Amino acid sequence: MTADLAETYRRDGVVATTILSTAEASEHRAALDAGEAVLGPLHYRDKVHTVMMSPFELATHPTVLDVVESLIGPDILLYNSTYIIKEPGTETYVSWHQDLTYWGLEDDDAQVSMWLALAPATVESGCMSMIPGSHLNGPAKHNKAPDDADNVLLLGQRIEDVDTSAAIAYPLAPGEASFHHGWTVHASGHNTSTDRRIGLNVQYLAPHNRQVSGDAMSAMVARGTDSHNNFGVDVAPARNLDPVAVERWEALDDTMKTGFQAEGPTGDP
Numbered sequence: 001m002t003a004d005l006a007e008t009y010r011r012d013g014v015v016a017t018t019i020l021s022t023a024e025a026s027e028h029r030a031a032l033d034a035g036e037a038v039l040g041p042l043h044y045r046d047k048v049h050t051v052m053m054s055p056f057e058l059a060t061h062p063t064v065l066d067v068v069e070s071l072i073g074p075d076i077l078l079y080n081s082t083y084i085i086k087e088p089g090t091e092t093y094v095s096w097h098q099d100l101t102y103w104g105l106e107d108d109d110a111q112v113s114m115w116l117a118l119a120p121a122t123v124e125s126g127c128m129s130m131i132p133g134s135h136l137n138g139p140a141k142h143n144k145a146p147d148d149a150d151n152v153l154l155l156g157q158r159i160e161d162v163d164t165s166a167a168i169a170y171p172l173a174p175g176e177a178s179f180h181h182g183w184t185v186h187a188s189g190h191n192t193s194t195d196r197r198i199g200l201n202v203q204y205l206a207p208h209n210r211q212v213s214g215d216a217m218s219a220m221v222a223r224g225t226d227s228h229n230n231f232g233v234d235v236a237p238a239r240n241l242d243p244v245a246v247e248r249w250e251a252l253d254d255t256m257k258t259g260f261q262a263e264g265p266t267g268d269p
């Protein structure tokens with residue numbers, strides 16, 4: 001089955017599949033609620049897998065890693081995980097963009113991004129739309145609008161002249177996930193539903209990949225081995241919300257945000 005997914009991914013630059021049952025997805029949604037009760041809002045905080053067990057378990061879920069392995073190979077680094085949450089009835093959106101614009105990676109194909117729905121991601125709630133095959137065209141020109149508070153993207157980066165006639169919406173039920181290539185052009189609209197739209201976005205790299213520009217990135221081995229040591233080492237949480245991990249995570253999140261605002265390759269989606 002992963003071979004079929006990999007073939008679709010190579011052609012379209014995006015593929016979707018089921019990872020969790022609805023009941024499992026709602027347990028992980030409850031874990032997010034519990035995490036937010038302690039840590040405050042978690043929308044767009046980086047590397048949440050270093051501080052909470054739920055995103056760590058999801059990011060290292062065997063079914064997820066089987067898909068990732070079919071896309072980037074058996075050695076897998078977990079680089080980032082971020083909840084992307086649109087509150088009901090808000091103007092929050094994501095402009096048309098490509099994730100890899102500011103990453104500065106050597107091998108753009110040795111990277112993939114998963115988006116796992118923990119609440120219904122529908123057209124109404126602002127699911128992602130993708131332009132299938134756009135990853136094959138490589139980088140497009142982006143402009144920046146960092147003052148656009150409604151845009152989830154920190155720099156408000158956007159492709160102005162995008163032909164969206166071939167765009168396809170990727171609605172996902174809780175427990176379903178999409179996997180997209182870093183050059184796949186994508187965006188998402190407002191949440192006009194009455195529920196939160198919640199996705200856990202997780203980014204993976206193959207260890208042979210490396211940064212050719214920007215500040216040093218860190219990651220952790222999710223499967224296989226890293227015989228390249230091209231990245232700093234992130235630590236898995238010993239237990240949920242361990243105070244030591246919370247302190248480390250606050251600093252990591254700051255570093256990621258600072259790096260991105262300076263156009264470092266933090267890989268924020």
Ligand SMILES: O=C(O)CCC(=O)C(=O)O
Nearest residue numbers: 084094099115188201269
């Ligand atoms: O959550 C969204 O609506 C957009 C996420 C995104 O751009 C990404 O995962 O690369």
